[in-house]
Amino acid sequence: MLKIWVVVPTCLPLVLRRCHACASERFRTSGKFRVNANHKLIDAWLLALCTVYRETAKLTVLERVNVRSIRPQLLDRLYDNDPGLTAELLQDPAVQRRNRIALDWDNAWRLDTGGSDHMDREVIDVSVHFAARIAVRPTRLVAEGFGLSRAEVERLLAEGNLVSAVRLSSKLSGDFTFTLKR
Numbered sequence: 143m144l145k146i147w148v149v150v151p152t153c154l155p156l157v158l159r160r161c162h163a164c165a166s167e168r169f170r171t172s173g174k175f176r177v178n179a180n181h182k183l184i185d186a187w188l189l190a191l192c193t194v195y196r197e198t199a200k201l202t203v204l205e206r207v208n209v210r211s212i213r214p215q216l217l218d219r220l221y222d223n224d225p226g227l228t229a230e231l232l233q234d235p236a237v238q239r240r241n242r243i244a245l246d247w248d249n250a251w252r253l254d255t256g257g258s259d260h261m262d263r264e265v266i267d268v269s270v271h272f273a274a275r276i277a278v279r280p281t282r283l284v285a286e287g288f289g290l291s292r293a294e295v296e297r298l299l300a301e302g303n304l305v306s307a308v309r310l311s312s313k314l315s316g317d318f319t320f321t322l323k324r
Contacts, residue, residue: 144267144319147287148254151274154229156246157190159199166194168246173228175220176200184209186220188231201241203231233275247276255287266322272315280310280318288322298322 157169169190178185184207187200203220204212219227231237232245251274270283284304285295298304299311306320 144269146256147268147270149251149270149272149276149278150254151251151276153250154232155250158244158246161192161197163197164192164195166192168193169199171228171232173225174223177220179209182209183207184212188228201237201243203237247278251276253283253286264324267319269319271317275315277313277315279313280320
């Protein structure tokens, strides 16, 4: 029987970017947008606050874009400071590349295993689905999902009792499956 686990975000991740005012490298997004129009061109930024000195950084969302080329729903969401749009834009690879940022998902996600009725089986097949692009080591998910230590998971992996088509020791943010033999 195939069990389905889901990695779900619980809050917005921290933004990893160097602060211009201090040595901190972590920013917390405020969920607020700043939109500035100059004639027919528009700029939009997502505002983020330094976790140490609360200095504001602007993450570029739109830069010198013709107003007519933007969907009206997107403009409405920017003006309304839509929290869903904040989450979407933080996970957008183009926005991350443009602003030279990375995301810190520590303590910003949880694993939903659907209960522990699968613990007594000899062979357990699990499909892991990511609700957002959260980079996490699969060995950490296995340890958390089965209540094992990371060392026990590494031992199972070395013995061949934990098998997957993907490499379980490096970070993943995409769906995968694995089999655990007890």
